[in-house]
Amino acid sequence: MDLYKPLGLALLLLLGLCSQYALRNQGATLGAPAHLAARSWVSTLSSWPFGAQSRPPAEGPKRRLLQDAENDKHADEAVKQLIVRLNASRLLPLPVKPQERCVLTKGTWCMQYHLQAPVPRYPPRYYDKPCPNDCNGVGNCNHEYGLCFCPAGWGGPDCSQPRKRPCHHMGEGKRDAGWHNLTAWSHTRCAGVCDDDVAMCYCPPDTKYGHREAPPGARPGAPPEQxxxxxxxxxxxTDKDGKKVEWGGTPYEDMFGPEGWCNADKPKFTCPCRLDGLLGPTCSEVVEQTCTNQCSGHGECNQGFCKCHAGWYGVDCGLRRAGVLSEVGDEWLTKPWIEPTLTHTVATEDPPLTPVRRRPYIYVYDMKPDFSTDLMQYRIEGSHCLYRSFGHGNRTSFVGYNAYGVEPVLHELFLTSEHRTLDPEEADYFYVPVNLGCLFDVYGWNEIPRWPRGLLGPRTHGAAMMQREAMRWLNATFPYFARRGGRDHIWVNPHDEGACYVWKEVWPGVMLSHWGRLDFPHASNTAYGQDNYSLPLHHAAHPGDWRDHTSLAHPCFDPKKDLVVPAFKQPALYNKSPFLGAPADRERDVFAFFIGDLRMEPGRDPACRYSRCIRQRLYNISRDQHWKEAHGVLYGERKDIGSDATYSELLARSKFCFVLPGDGWSPRWEDAVLHGCVPVVIMDDVQVVFESLIDVSLFSLRIPEADLDRVVDILKALPQAKLAEMQRHLARVWHRYRYMGLRMLEDSARSIMWDYRAEAGGKAPRTPGAEFSTSRQDDAFATILQWLYHRIPEVHGTQQASKAGALTAGAASDSVGVAAAA
Structure with missing residues (x-):
C-alpha cells in the first residue's frame, strides 16, 4: 500500500483541483462543497486498476486503497492544504451589488443601468436583398440594403467602375512623369511603377523583382502576377546617368543596378518593408494583413478591406445572409493564427448563447468605403490606423503606440458588444464608424483622400469636411439620422483637440473624444500648424469662412451630451501597475512625476503654444526650485530623469503624477490612474476623462495654472491620511479607465497577472483593485454604455425614464454616496 500512497495523494490533489474548477465554473464557492467533492473522488480511486496488469491479487482480507485511517488522515490534510492553495490563487471577488459597482459615481446614471430589468434575447434578423452584378465579384453586398461596398480601385453601384488613387506626379505607364520635371518630394512619389489603386510604389516591371500586374482579361480584382x-x-x-535627382537620396545603382534592390537576390542595399503584410530583409515574408475583427474568420483581408466569403457581409464579414447556413471550415480554421485576434460577436448568436440583453441597443452602420476602409487601404504605412498587427510567423501583437488607437478599438467593441442590435428600427443609438484618426495619418500624403477634392487645407478642415460628407451620405441613404436630428448618432473624435471643429450639422450627436475643453468662444492652442482649426478658409463647398460652420458655432465639449473617454492603452503599457499584479509592497519613493515632450529646443516652438506653455514653465520652475534634489520630484524629458526604469515602473513608484496638456489632450490622466498614482491636473477649463460621471475630486487634485510656482507646496500640504484615502479610492475606480472586452486585451492582461502570480508562488495578488485585473466588468466601454442608457430619454426627446430609473433615482444617489464614503 505504501507504494501507491504517493500516487494516490497526487491524483487526489489533481482531481480535487478538477472538482474545484468544475464547481467554480458552476458558481460554487470554496469550502465544504470542495471537501465533499474531493472525498467523493477518494472513493472513486478505490475502483481504479492500479497495476492490475502486472501485480497478482493479494492473499487474505482485502483492503481498499486509501480507505484506512492513516490514509484518511493524509487525505483530510491534503484537502485542507488544497483549499488553502486554491483560495490563495484566486483574486478577491468582484463587487456584485449595484451600490458597490457604482462607487464614486455622480448622479444616477450607473444605478439606473444596473437596475433595469433584462429582457430575453431573440435570434438575429436576417436580410437577403441582392446587389447589382454581385458587386462585380470584387466588392461585398450588404444584403440589408442591397448596397455594394467596394475596395480601393473600384467604384460605382456595382463596383465595376475604376476608382483610382494615382501616385504623386504620375504619368504614362503608371511611372513618374519625369524625375527632373518636378523637384518636390511627396510621400507617394514613385521611382518605379505605381499600384494606382492605393498609390503604392513598387520596383518597375522591367526589373527582376518588379511589380507585374495580372494579364489582360483576368477577372476583376485578380492579384498581380508578381x-x-x-x-x-x-x-x-541620381538618375542612370548620374545626374542629381532633387527629391531622392539613394544612388541609382543601389536601387536599379545589377546588385541593387530591384534586381539582386541578395541586394547590397535594402528598402524598408513598411506595407502591412510584408516582412523580412527583402520583403519576401508574406504575413497576414490587419482588418476589423480579422473579418470574423469569414473573409480575406486586403489592407483593411475584408473581401467576404459567399453568404457573409459587413465591414468585418460578421453578418450572415438569410438562408445561408453557418458551416465549419471558415478562414479561422484554415488560418489558426488569426484565432487569437477574434472576438465573439454576441448580436449574431443563433440560437442566442447570451440569453438576456439590456439597453441601450446600438446599431452599427456599415459606412461607405470613402469614409472607412478606403482610409485603411490608403495608409501604405503599415502600422498606421491600427491597434494590432501581425509579425514574423503570423504572431499578432499590439502596435507600439497609436495616439488615435481608440478608433479601431471602439469599432470592434461596438461590433461585438452584447448591446449591438441588427435591427435599426429598435436602436436607441447609431454608431458611425468614420475613420477620422486614420485620415489624420494619411492626410496630405496624396491628393486622395481630400475633402473637398483638390483643396489641401489643415487636417482639421479635411476631417470636418469628411465627417460632414459622411453625415450627408447617411441622411441620403438611411432614414435614421433625420428622425432625431442626429442626436442619437455616436461619433468618435480622437484628434488632439477633440470635437472643437466638428461641422455644426453633425454637432448635435454624441461626441466621444479625449478632450473636455469647456470655454467658449475658443481658439486652437496647437503648436502644429496643420491642425490649427482657427485658421480662416473659404471655399465654394461651404459659403463663407469654414469656422462659421464649425468652431465658432459650438464649444469643443458639452458635458450634457458628450463624453471624455479614455485613450486606448494596451496592458503592456501599465504592466508594472499593482492593479495588474505587480508587487504592492514596493515603496512609492518618487514624490511627483512627469516625463514627456517639452519642446524647449531653440526655434522648435518659439511662441510656446505647445501645452499652453505649462510643461515648459514647470520645467523652468523645477530647475529654479531644485525639485529633484529637494523634494524627490522627477520632471522633464528622459535625459532629465536620470533613471533606467521603464515609464510604467516610474509611474508605479510615484505618489503624484502630473496631468498636463499636449497639443490638446494627453493620456497622462490614464497613465496616472492605471498605476495608482494620484493625478495632479493642471489645465484650466478642461474636464478630464469621465469627470462628468465620476467624482474625480476624491482621488485627484486640480491646481490652477496661475499657481504653477506653488505646485510642490500644495502637494506637500496634503496630509498623509488624505493621500492614503485618495489611493484607496483609485483602487476602486481605476478599471473604468481601461478597455477590455476584446480577446487580445483580455489575454494580455491575464498573461501579465498570471506571470506575477507565478512569481509569488501561485498566490494571487491581494492588492486592492487587482480583482479587476482580468475582468471587463465596468471597464471604460461598459462605462460609456451605462451612461448612454441614462441619456436615452433626453436623446429621444421623451423625458420618460425607465420605471426602474424613475423609482430608484433618489435611492440610487443615496446608495452611491454611502458606498463612496465606505
Missing part, C-alpha cells in the same frame, strides 16, 4: 519589392519611402538620388 507583387514585386516595394519602393515606398525609397527614392533615387
Amino acid at each position: 507583387r514585386g519589392r516595394p519602393l515606398f519611402m525609397c527614392t533615387p538620388g
